[in-house]
Amino acid sequence: MNELLTPAEMSRADRLTIDAGTPGIRLMERAGRAVADATAFRHVLGTRVLVLCGPGNNGGDGFVAARILAERGYAVRLALLGDRSRLSGDAALAAAAWRGATEPLDGDGVVPMLAQAGVVVDALFGAGLARTLEGEARRVVEAVDRSGRPVVAVDLPSGIDGRTGAVCGAALHAQTTVTFFRRKPGHLLMPGRAHCGTVITADIGIPDWTLREIGPALRQNCPALWLDRLPAPRLGDHKYSRGHALVLSGPALRTGAARLSAEAALRAGAGLVTLVAPEAAAAIAATHLTAVMIEAFADAAGFAALLADPRRNAVVLGPAAGVGEGTRALVAAALAGRAGLVLDADALTSFADAPETLFDRVRGRPAPVILTPHEGEFARLFPDLAERAVGDRPKTERAVAAARRSGAIVVLKGTDTVVAAPDGRAAINDNAPPDLATAGSGDVLAGIAGGLLARGLPGYEAAAAAVWLHGECGRRAGPGLIAEDLAAELKPVLADLYRRAALPPAEPPPVAIRQEGPTLPPRRLLVGSQDEDEPGGTD
Numbered sequence: 001m002n003e004l005l006t007p008a009e010m011s012r013a014d015r016l017t018i019d020a021g022t023p024g025i026r027l028m029e030r031a032g033r034a035v036a037d038a039t040a041f042r043h044v045l046g047t048r049v050l051v052l053c054g055p056g057n058n059g060g061d062g063f064v065a066a067r068i069l070a071e072r073g074y075a076v077r078l079a080l081l082g083d084r085s086r087l088s089g090d091a092a093l094a095a096a097a098w099r100g101a102t103e104p105l106d107g108d109g110v111v112p113m114l115a116q117a118g119v120v121v122d123a124l125f126g127a128g129l130a131r132t133l134e135g136e137a138r139r140v141v142e143a144v145d146r147s148g149r150p151v152v153a154v155d156l157p158s159g160i161d162g163r164t165g166a167v168c169g170a171a172l173h174a175q176t177t178v179t180f181f182r183r184k185p186g187h188l189l190m191p192g193r194a195h196c197g198t199v200i201t202a203d204i205g206i207p208d209w210t211l212r213e214i215g216p217a218l219r220q221n222c223p224a225l226w227l228d229r230l231p232a233p234r235l236g237d238h239k240y241s242r243g244h245a246l247v248l249s250g251p252a253l254r255t256g257a258a259r260l261s262a263e264a265a266l267r268a269g270a271g272l273v274t275l276v277a278p279e280a281a282a283a284i285a286a287t288h289l290t291a292v293m294i295e296a297f298a299d300a301a302g303f304a305a306l307l308a309d310p311r312r313n314a315v316v317l318g319p320a321a322g323v324g325e326g327t328r329a330l331v332a333a334a335l336a337g338r339a340g341l342v343l344d345a346d347a348l349t350s351f352a353d354a355p356e357t358l359f360d361r362v363r364g365r366p367a368p369v370i371l372t373p374h375e376g377e378f379a380r381l382f383p384d385l386a387e388r389a390v391g392d393r394p395k396t397e398r399a400v401a402a403a404r405r406s407g408a409i410v411v412l413k414g415t416d417t418v419v420a421a422p423d424g425r426a427a428i429n430d431n432a433p434p435d436l437a438t439a440g441s442g443d444v445l446a447g448i449a450g451g452l453l454a455r456g457l458p459g460y461e462a463a464a465a466a467v468w469l470h471g472e473c474g475r476r477a478g479p480g481l482i483a484e485d486l487a488a489e490l491k492p493v494l495a496d497l498y499r500r501a502a503l504p505p506a507e508p509p510p511v512a513i514r515q516e517g518p519t520l521p522p523r524r525l526l527v528g529s530q531d532e533d534e535p536g537g538t539d
Ligand SMILES: NC(=O)C1=CN([C@@H]2O[C@H](COP(=O)(O)OP(=O)(O)OC[C@H]3O[C@@H](n4cnc5c(N)ncnc54)[C@H](O)[C@@H]3O)[C@@H](O)[C@H]2O)[C@@H](O)CC1
Pocket: 011, 014, 024, 027, 028, 029, 031, 054, 055, 056, 057, 058, 059, 060, 061, 090, 124, 125, 126, 127, 128, 129, 130, 131, 132, 133, 134, 137, 154, 155, 156, 180, 204
């Protein structure tokens, strides 16, 4: 269920289902019913409903939802953008089955309609949004947003690009978004995610086999992607069998970042963690660390000697390491060895002038390398793929292009962190609370990734698991958290995961609608029922 479908892939899923014998109007009927259910769940009978329909099939879903809500006794007003005679296909069938008035929709006329409405169903544009909103369409969207009325969005909040999450000129903010079959990248990527509210994914009868035909590359980051690679500690394990991570410390007054990483690596399950530090820094770190060991080195050759033991199978470099030739030499020494690497912060910025010299050493290396840049560091290594350089190219594509170029797993951090592999796999993370935007948070993430590499996870799985665990730790630590709080939260988070992994696979839920997000209590949504009447029935 963690596949994400671009609008083009979703349209293919629709087409495959229709070609296999399910009429399009039946899919639309179920889609509209799911929207009606979600609206009725939140808004009691007596609430005045304003349904705003666009010229395509998103509008068709709106006509169905309007009809079903009216049948249930809601006072429903419906307004259509554009000429009714230009509706075609399933949308025309759905419109023909709507018995109420169809009012014209424009930026001025919608204002008094909004004043009377208790809830707005946004069926203006969904997967078919093809260009920047202008003219009346834009004025309507802006008027709805200004009104502050609660919005139930059909498929996507109008104005959000389902592939990229971008705002196309203007976009609504929904309280609830009802999408179909699988979520779209635009529900998870920013700023789209901030426009969606609670996302409900409704089953409209598209079979799972369509996914095999489509082969979507994008996933939501969740334990199903990597949990089988992260087994609970077993009887007979000893500390050496759980791996040994090394974490490079910065100079004497900058040891904190590496200490955060080292403790996180240990909590993530590495059997041993050693902080490796210049002499003066080692003495300072020693006053803070207990379970984490410490070793000092004098220069790059001394550092390389510390890596020679093959049991030292993971290295974290970068947090507060310092930018320049010294760090470059240490990174080169680590890349020459056989351990898995996490390169973060200063280890990335140190290669800003010559990123190819880094990538040349990464490509073809048998052990994994994980790069963990935020957008600023990413722009230094991949200036042509930076956010401001690429127009509407989504974060997922930028991260995959960077992974292919560098040969590394790329963790492009942010509210919507993307983990990408050189083979094209990519996952979008959506469990990180904004509280994680705090000093040292990235050091903890790098440490978790290093700890998981030490445990033997492959690079992509280690990176994706680290990002998800980091997010969960942030959620548990809650508002007011500081980076020091995070690693200890790995204990309950891992305990939950191991418990979950030990359980037999869950039965499918008894309802046909799944919801993501915090606001609605589970299980009370109405089921997309089997007795759809099909207006203008084509079968
Ligand atoms: N059989 C299907 O394909 C199904 C489709 N479904 C619904 O259909 C939607 C997709 O339908 P469509 O492909 O018709 O696309 P939409 O209905 O999202 O939008 C397409 C229409 O909007 C116009 N348009 C696009 N961008 C515009 C802009 N910036 N300004 C003004 N007009 C613009 C296009 O010219 C076209 O008329 C989904 O989001 C979903 O809600 C669901 O009913 C499930 C089944």
